[in-house]
Amino acid sequence: MPEDIISLIQENIIQGRMTKDDEGIDEEMVGQPGVTELIEKGLASGLSIKDIITKGLSGGMNIVGQKFEAGEYFIPDMLASAQAVGAAMEILEPYLAGSGVNVKGKIIVATVKDDLHDIGKNIVSILLRGAGYTVKDLGNNVDIQVIVDAVREEKPQFLGLSALLTSTMACMADVIQRLEENGLRDQVKIIVGGAPVSEEFAKSIGADGYGADGFQAVAVVEALGSDTGS
Amino acid sequence: MPRKGILIDRPYERLTRKQVELIHQASMQILTDPGLISFNREAVDILHSHGAVVESIAGDHQSWKVKIPEQLVLSAMDSAPKTVKLGARNPDNTLIMNGDEPRVYLITGSETNIWLDVDFPTYVNKADSTKEIRVPEFKPRRGTVDDLCQSAHACEHLEMVDGYIRTVNIQDRDITEDNKDVNKFFASLNNNTKHFMSGLTSLKQLDNVVRMAELIAGGKKALKDNPIISFITCLVKSPLQFVDDTTSTFIEVCRRGLPIVVSSSPQAGTTAPIKEAGIMAQINAEVLAGITLGQLVKPGTPVLYGSVPVRARMDTLGDSYGSVETSQYNIDCVQMAHFYGLPNYSTSGVCDSKIPGQQSSIERLFSDIVVTMSGPQFLHCAFGLLDCNSVFCLLQAVLDDAHFKMIKFFLRQPRIDQMELEAMLKQIREVVATPQKLYIGHIRPLLRSGEISGLYPFEGSGETDEVFELAYERMKELLAKPVEHIDKKTTARIFEEIPGILPRLNIYERES
Numbered sequence: 001m002p003e004d005i006i007s008l009i010q011e012n013i014i015q016g017r018m019t020k021d022d023e024g025i026d027e028e029m030v031g032q033p034g035v036t037e038l039i040e041k042g043l044a045s046g047l048s049i050k051d052i053i054t055k056g057l058s059g060g061m062n063i064v065g066q067k068f069e070a071g072e073y074f075i076p077d078m079l080a081s082a083q084a085v086g087a088a089m090e091i092l093e094p095y096l097a098g099s100g101v102n103v104k105g106k107i108i109v110a111t112v113k114d115d116l117h118d119i120g121k122n123i124v125s126i127l128l129r130g131a132g133y134t135v136k137d138l139g140n141n142v143d144i145q146v147i148v149d150a151v152r153e154e155k156p157q158f159l160g161l162s163a164l165l166t167s168t169m170a171c172m173a174d175v176i177q178r179l180e181e182n183g184l185r186d187q188v189k190i191i192v193g194g195a196p197v198s199e200e201f202a203k204s205i206g207a208d209g210y211g212a213d214g215f216q217a218v219a220v221v222e223a224l225g226s227d228t229g230s
Numbered sequence: 231m232p233r234k235g236i237l238i239d240r241p242y243e244r245l246t247r248k249q250v251e252l253i254h255q256a257s258m259q260i261l262t263d264p265g266l267i268s269f270n271r272e273a274v275d276i277l278h279s280h281g282a283v284v285e286s287i288a289g290d291h292q293s294w295k296v297k298i299p300e301q302l303v304l305s306a307m308d309s310a311p312k313t314v315k316l317g318a319r320n321p322d323n324t325l326i327m328n329g330d331e332p333r334v335y336l337i338t339g340s341e342t343n344i345w346l347d348v349d350f351p352t353y354v355n356k357a358d359s360t361k362e363i364r365v366p367e368f369k370p371r372r373g374t375v376d377d378l379c380q381s382a383h384a385c386e387h388l389e390m391v392d393g394y395i396r397t398v399n400i401q402d403r404d405i406t407e408d409n410k411d412v413n414k415f416f417a418s419l420n421n422n423t424k425h426f427m428s429g430l431t432s433l434k435q436l437d438n439v440v441r442m443a444e445l446i447a448g449g450k451k452a453l454k455d456n457p458i459i460s461f462i463t464c465l466v467k468s469p470l471q472f473v474d475d476t477t478s479t480f481i482e483v484c485r486r487g488l489p490i491v492v493s494s495s496p497q498a499g500t501t502a503p504i505k506e507a508g509i510m511a512q513i514n515a516e517v518l519a520g521i522t523l524g525q526l527v528k529p530g531t532p533v534l535y536g537s538v539p540v541r542a543r544m545d546t547l548g549d550s551y552g553s554v555e556t557s558q559y560n561i562d563c564v565q566m567a568h569f570y571g572l573p574n575y576s577t578s579g580v581c582d583s584k585i586p587g588q589q590s591s592i593e594r595l596f597s598d599i600v601v602t603m604s605g606p607q608f609l610h611c612a613f614g615l616l617d618c619n620s621v622f623c624l625l626q627a628v629l630d631d632a633h634f635k636m637i638k639f640f641l642r643q644p645r646i647d648q649m650e651l652e653a654m655l656k657q658i659r660e661v662v663a664t665p666q667k668l669y670i671g672h673i674r675p676l677l678r679s680g681e682i683s684g685l686y687p688f689e690g691s692g693e694t695d696e697v698f699e700l701a702y703e704r705m706k707e708l709l710a711k712p713v714e715h716i717d718k719k720t721t722a723r724i725f726e727e728i729p730g731i732l733p734r735l736n737i738y739e740r741e742s
Contacts, residue, residue, distance in 0.1 A: 016674065023675050025674070025678070074677055075670075076671070076674050076677060077677070079670050079671070080670075080671055080674055083671070119668065122666040122667070122668055123670075125666070126666070
């Protein structure tokens with residue numbers, strides 16, 4: 001039975017079904033338990049947190065990734081699965097300590113001051129949650145000081161900054177400078193992204209990484225995390 | 231189940247009802263003054279016996295002036311069927327054309343002399359020999375019967391092609407005027423299960439090709455019920471002349487009761503007035519004269535109102551199918567056919583460009599979109615044709631198919647009703663209440679239902695334009711697919727009964 005629940009969790013991750021009300025890809029799944037209901041059921045059954053995460057959630061996401069690579073899945077499919085993983089991790093968070101699962105780390109994300117465009121940042125947040133990170137989203141048009149304060153208080157391993165406009169991307173450099181002034185720069189790895197942002201720009205302002213899209217952003221965070229042991 | 235075609239929700243119309251009526255009235259006047267000149271005696275006799283005024287021109291006994299009274303035309307319009315069925319070897323490919331329903335079927339054609347091969351040689355940058363690009367190179371040559379087989383084969387698998395008009399003139403050494411018709415009919419029918427329409431090279435071959443169709447359809451009655459072939463004749467030469475040989479062909483096809491297109495192709499500026507009102511009044515008169523003759527030969531003959539108007543190029547006085555006026559004339563003709571309740575044969579996609587490329591795409595897409603929107607029932611949309619109908623390139627046909635898929639998608643009826651809007655209001659309220667405010671989750675139910683249009687199918691992976699190379703790959707895939715040939719027994723009977731078919735076209739003999 002426990003193995004059945006793990007398999008169902010994996011299957012529902014592949015289907016991208018967060019709750020019983022979600023449609024998924026295959027027809028006639030509405031009404032059947034989704035990932036959140038199955039996680040609750042698994043916890044009540046005393047399932048291993050490690051098995052739920054590694055076999056159920058990560059196992060499902062691996063298959064989703066393969067399907068995306070093969071052209072069978074589209075980005076909305078990936079996001080639905082990632083959202084389901086994110087919802088599952090929220091439920092599992094209180095149980096992670098002592099579970100034997102390596103916590104991937106915390107990341108603060110924000111769209112910088114005077115920029116209201118947050119679609120890209122929101123997608124990155126979903127994908128990061130799906131990859132097992134704890135994400136604190138500060139929103140859009142975020143004041144520099146708010147970001148600095150959040151880094152000081154939350155002590156994240158990563159900071160993701162987003163901008164869509166050429167007129168606002170310069171604010172990313174201001175954030176980095178203010179973090180340096182406050183002695184916080186070395187505590188956090190900073191990745192930047194957004195339509196006008198480039199690898200060269202990221203280097204020029206002293207960022208640690210650049211993600212051209214949501215998937216690359218996750219890959220960059222993963223790479224930076226392995227460098228630091230996060 | 232017939233093919234679905236593209237049903238146009240609200241057809242685009244250029245002309246007001248008043249303008250349509252004015253053109254009709256002008257055409258009626260043209261048919262009595264100046265009337266038509268007929269070089270065909272039989273047509274003269276038929277029209278005369280039904281009340282047309284006829285007089286010999288200068289006593290030459292080879293041409294006659296014919297004045298057709300309005301009542302004769304109107305009565306012919308009454309007897310012409312408002313619904314025409316074009317059958318097919320595969321009944322699922324049947325086309326049902328109703329003069330009152332703007333359901334557009336897309337058909338290939340027409341006959342070109344030149345077949346354009348394509349190759350992709352590699353070029354090396356002189357300044358940097360590590361840089362190479364592959365560039366399409368087009369090589370024209372005379373069309374052959376093998377090319378026709380290949381074209382029919384590929385068009386069988388092009389999703390948007392509803393029917394087949396032969397795309398290439400067969401010019402092999404062993405093809406003569408006497409055996410051309412039977413070979414072009416057999417090559418096309420044997421490699422394509424969709425409806426086949428063609429002109430005739432020699433009237434002497436009419437009974438042979440009809441017999442061939444009877445054998446394939448399963449007999450005389452079966453062919454009547456499922457007319458797998460139809461004909462197109464340009465009996466009218468603009469301005470206002472019945473040509474002797476094509477008029478004879480037209481009369482004989484009508485006698486056999488098979489569907490036929492009465493087609494007129496005046497050129498605005500040379501064989502018709504350059505002004506829209508003038509070419510419209512004339513082409514309408516020419517087509518109505520042909521339809522009238524056909525209905526007098528055999529009332530109830532299934533006929534399509536065929537219109538191929540074109541504007542002259544000002545630099546050569548050749549045809550300019552790529553001109554925007556050509557599309558305007560065609561759309562006007564669709565409206566005129568609709569006025570009479572007759573299915574319309576219209577034209578789009580013919581371009582002035584000599585090879586596939588940007589000019590070709592722009593010219594053909596422009597007319598493909600606007601003429602389709604006007605709702606002709608039979609749209610001869612020139613799949614693969616270039617250089618004003620004188621060149622055929624299979625690669626271009628593959629591109630056209632992809633473009634018509636986009637046009638079909640664009641012309642879908644909007645789904646906006648109370649229930650849909652209520653569902654959308656619910657969705658908007660739900661999403662706006664979420665922290666991320668993204669509708670992406672609601673895409674998924676539509677992703678695999680066909681409700682979201684696909685990417686351009688020949689999009690490259692990098693920054694280079696790979697359209698031609700990808701379309702070429704697609705072309706090879708289509709040609710690698712099997713075709714349902716005419717069965718062995720029927721093929722044997724056809725070769726027994728119909729003289730002149732090239733033995734190399736018998737795939738069963740070839741296999742043995």
